[in-house]
Amino acid sequence: MREQLTSIALALAGRAGARLAGVVGLRVAKDTVLRLVRAVPEEPVGQIRVLGVDDFALRKGDSYATILVDLERRRPVDVMPGWDAEPLAAWLNDHPEVEIICRDRAGAYAEGARNGAPQAQQVADAWRLWHNLGEAVEKTVSAYYACVRTVFENTVPATPLTSDDIWQTSPPPAPAAGMLDVGGRERRLVTRTRERYTAVQQLLDNGSTLEDICRTLQLDRSTVRRFARATSIDELLVKATNRSTILDEYKPCLHQRWNEGCHNTAQLHQEIVALGFAGSIQTVQRYLRPFRQPPPRRPRAARLHGPAASSAGS
Template identity: 50%
Template sequence: MALGGRPGARMTDALDVPVNRMTLLRIIRRIPERPLQPPEVLGVDDFAIKKGQHYATILIDMATHRPIDVLPDRSADTFADWLRRHPGVRVICRDRGGNYAIGARAGAPDAIQVADRYHLWANLGEAVEKTVLAHRACLHPPEPTTEEQPEPAPAQIALPPDGLRDVHGRDRRLVTRTQERHAAVQTLLAQGKSLSAMCRELNLEMGTVRRFARADSLDELLFKATHRVTKLDPFKAYLIERWNDGQTDAAALFRELLEQGYHGGKLTVRRFLHHSAATTTSPDPGRVRSSRATPPDGS
């Protein structure tokens, strides 16, 4: 695969064949495009050009796992028109969105539609997580035997003591990563390395290196990293209070937040409650895992 721009320039530097990034882009643009051969098994999914506002569609040849085309939007008509202009697709592998299903039926009515593995696992994980949270109150601790002492009741949810540590008092991964990057950048800076050389050596983007190099102190970086305001922040104390009062239905709590002016998503509320409950009540924090299913092979 040809790499252009800054990634390509960094690769040529590593190969000791430095080439200007604009030269690489000109070379790539002169490569003639291969004639498009419609695949028998077509993968289709959307991606955000500007999240929340503009989405496009990418088409993948599932036999070679290579992109073959990009559509300007994710509408059913656009997808159906592409299928009509490229006959021969026998199987369409898609997510569970309605637009692609309608477009597939209109543009390739004889093609078989299947759900891809990632979305099957993702949907299953969301369904399991929602069910567990909704019926959490139905789960009771096992009865203690005569030889065992009853275990203490699970701790209730509480906010972390500060932004630098989690509920178990350990440094958050974000904090550790910020400290390591700051130390590495400051060491190279003391050696007189340029920002471009730091980018290549640390494999970081220019904006990241510049931020760490120009920061007045590590405390400034840690404060910015751990005090990012989200839409849910003003409502976290209320959520914790309601959860500790016995309301463990995330959907019901989400509706309560809407009445109070919350403009975020339901999944954000569910993840916050699930993560807070898991990290607070688990006796072995190193073994806590999300109930969201992870697709095999990283798919």
């Protein structure tokens, strides 16, 4: 039984391991499952030829750590606080047998690997290569968004358009879909994205580091990194305005019922729930709020003063 519980503990850890053990007839508390994990003797690190280096969040946006993995044996070998170059370099100095270091594109890891293991070859894993390729393609498409949209909206001519033709014939770009709300005003998300991009770029130009910008603007590090790496504001706006929501499928129904005169949010929510909508009534309220025009103000009656008021009263 102990061997079975240990196998479950190593695969699923605490709560999940305790739930699975209960299903197979081994009732156990999550703390007992965790004690079984801690009781397993650690294997010696031994010689490492291919080392994986990556960061993970202990507390997202606040504190991070670095994990080292023996990629040939597929097991972690060490965890270091922070994501700085010096601890990695010191660890590599004690392991001169490392031949290949597979890491992300962080500059600190590159410096630490270069200083601690100059003999090792630094590479990127397959997932990161595909991820970087996807980001590069997305940035390119975002930079030429107006041109791409022009090509797809117009009828394709017999002679294919060249890039010069597109720039010369395309009209001034209209606001992209999703930039404006139903009242024709710029969406709050778009305005906020512009303001954050401008603030981050100005601080970068003034020599601020990403950590300084996080503290100054009270933003998460990943958010600041995204705004800092963006090549243009259009790249960020395309991502921000193309987000899908659980309400997208039911918006045509809401539009139809609204145009038919049904402006009761509770009733509209019940109708789309019957169609399969799983969101709350607050989601529907937020979406319909821009549709509601404030009632026209009634003109105030003119107030009479002086002799005219006396004669009117008489």
